[in-house]
Amino acid sequence: MEEEIKIEDKNFPVPKVFVVSDSIGETAELVTRAAASQFDSGNVEIKRFPYVTDKEYIDEIIEEARLEKYSIIVATIILPDVRDYLIGKANMLGIPIVDIMGPMMAAFSKVMKISPKLEPGLVRKLDEEYFKKIEAIEFAVKYDDGKDPRGLPRADIIFIGVSRTSKTPLSMYLAHKRYKVANVPLVPEVVPPDELFQQPSSKIIGLTINPEQLFEIRKERLKSLGLNERANYASLKRIMEELDYADKIMNQLGCRVINVTNKAVEETASKVLEIIKRGK
Known part of the structure; x- marks a missing residue:
């Protein structure tokens, strides 16, 4: 399942943002649009990949992102092994990646002294x-x-x-x-x-x-x-x-x-x- 939104801009390069999530990806898209609005054009092409829970799917996403000139990956992945795999592959190919959930969960774990549930889509539930x-x-x-x-x-x-x-x-x-x-x-x-x-x-x-x-x-x-x-x-x-x-x-x-x-x-x-x- 993919959702693609394209916005044309003739004056600036339009980055293609690959939103990767093990839920529906709303959070990552909102953060992406908020960040893009701080630049003059505010234009961004977003391709959303929801319900990503296995490494094979990530290989396909990485391959597509590698072929783009101005690609960025924004991820909200809960499962640590899938998230780490995505980050590792992106770093290996020099594709900028923003991991939204990892640092947040690490901060909460440090303060609360408990482990997260690691259940995708819990906010939506x-x-x-x-x-x-x-x-x-x-x-x-x-x-x-x-x-x-x-x-x-x-x-x-x-x-x-x-x-x-x-x-x-x-x-x-x-x-x-x-x-x-x-x-x-x-x-x-x-x-x-x-x-x-x-x-x-x-x-x-x-x-x-x-x-x-x-x-x-x-x-x-x-x-x-x-x-x-x-x-x-x-x-x-x-x-x-x-x-x-x-x-x-x-x-x-x-x-x-x-x-x-x-x-x-x-x-x-x-x-x-x-x-x-x-x-x-």
């Missing part, structure tokens, strides 16, 4: 993990509290349960671990969406709780909102009705159920992941 997390968080927000049942087929995990059983906190916690999570509240007066019954039970988790604890949680919730704590929402009779209804739906779906009574979000999340992994 870290970037991908970051964007997966952002995507999962956005998913959890969009499909929170049954807002849009069309998201259920795309979810990795679906929580169901009555109000105040930690569905949203759990969804957000697991989203930070890059799981796409949706949740659906179970209310006796509202029929669950058809999409819920079309999902495999292995990715649905029912959340239940001790009625007395839920009573206290809801009572405190009403207080914090400045509402009458004796409202039907916080009555023990209403809570029992909701929990009975939720039990019926969970039994109908055949999903696993977790009792979140006195459990921290982290503890419940750990249990959820155990269930999900066993179900795969």
Whole structure:
């Protein structure tokens, strides 16, 4: 795989820079363009060689660079044997070479007193993990509290349960671990969406709780909102009705159920992941 970018300039010789990387070569190209911009023309011809992980490929690159009048090699190679081989061949033929990664890793190793992982493309992998997390968080927000049942087929995990059983906190916690999570509240007066019954039970988790604890949680919730704590929402009779209804739906779906009574979000999340992994 090669990417070639040519820029013509009639007043100055245009150096041909061979960007050699064991990843995609973006870093080396950015450094090359930054350096070239400091010269009057700023023109440079770049030929990128990504995913270089063996010496045979380097021999081909060196041979091509040798035939150019104004060639430079810029390298971001992590693997020491491949990097040293490239540097040695370039020096032997008098081709200017800039090794970006070698000195940087040597400096970090000296200060941190540990060896590098020597894993090509690690920065890109870290970037991908970051964007997966952002995507999962956005998913959890969009499909929170049954807002849009069309998201259920795309979810990795679906929580169901009555109000105040930690569905949203759990969804957000697991989203930070890059799981796409949706949740659906179970209310006796509202029929669950058809999409819920079309999902495999292995990715649905029912959340239940001790009625007395839920009573206290809801009572405190009403207080914090400045509402009458004796409202039907916080009555023990209403809570029992909701929990009975939720039990019926969970039994109908055949999903696993977790009792979140006195459990921290982290503890419940750990249990959820155990269930999900066993179900795969």
